[in-house]
Amino acid sequence: MVTRVERSYEYVGPGDLLRLVRPEAVGEVVESIADFTAWVARTPSVELDEPFTYVVDLSGYIRLAARRSEHVACAAGQRVMAAGEIAFDKRSSEGWTVSRVSNQSTGYCPDLSSWDAVASALDRIGLSHPPAFTEQVVFRRCPACAELNVVKDGFFACAFCDSDLPPSWNVATIAPQT
Template sequence: MGPPEIAAAATDQSTGRPMRSTTDFRAWVDRVDPRELAEPFTYVVDVDGVLRLAPRHSEHVACAGGGPVLAAGEVTFVRRTGGAAVVEVTNQSTGYCPEPSCWPAVAEALDRAGLDRPGGFTAEFVFRCCPRCAELNVVKEAVFVCAMCGDDLPASWNLGAPA
């Protein structure tokens, strides 16, 4: 959903680190600097259901290697004996604008990586494109009104083909 030049550049960048199992995650977290672990990470769940992690300031489309995803957002961990646990997880991605309904894909990917996690997103975002002015909006407090032109926003997701 983001600028085309970012998507085009994504194929030239490395994709996010895949976390296919508890073993993958533990090997990765043991090498992460504790200061870095305290910051949120960019994540996607690719179409195979694999969690991919990248540094926070990475673009989601780069983390996904330019491909489609089941979910995207930010995730924060806390180190625990034998690994780490998820303390915060969102669907905040203006590159993919995933609906909160993508949570099951996130939950399955986190479970596969052997992570303790919350029962849902700790912060949910609802994205809509204004039909009148084409601006991307984050819907706040369930008010479906464009922040730029004041026109009504659709109740249903309208940002391209669903993942």
């Protein structure tokens, strides 16, 4: 059973990256541990040492692509329930586990609450994982100039116009105040 998340995220990144959405660039859907094992077998071992691009699609499945892939391409241009980077570790007695996972996607700018969709997708395929994002990125859109910001060190001020950023997620496309 898929856990439904109330929030999904539209692509909010640069429009020119939408041209990267092609059938051959779409992330691989992983529905089971067998799918994951087959994906690992096809992935060059040198790539397994790096994090991968992931999205959780609206069906609750995780899609995986090479690290330098754009999230919007991995998601076939569709809305997602989560997006970020993920790394795996092979422990001989336990099999594969998720060693690191983030919500770092400047194309979708998912809120930290998207963790629930990630955890659900990983539980569904039987991969053990941390209890939360190991790297948390806080995204906000400036209400004054509409620019996207990454909040650093808890400093909620726009890097472009120095206006205050809201405490709650607000990245969905909005027009600047006049």
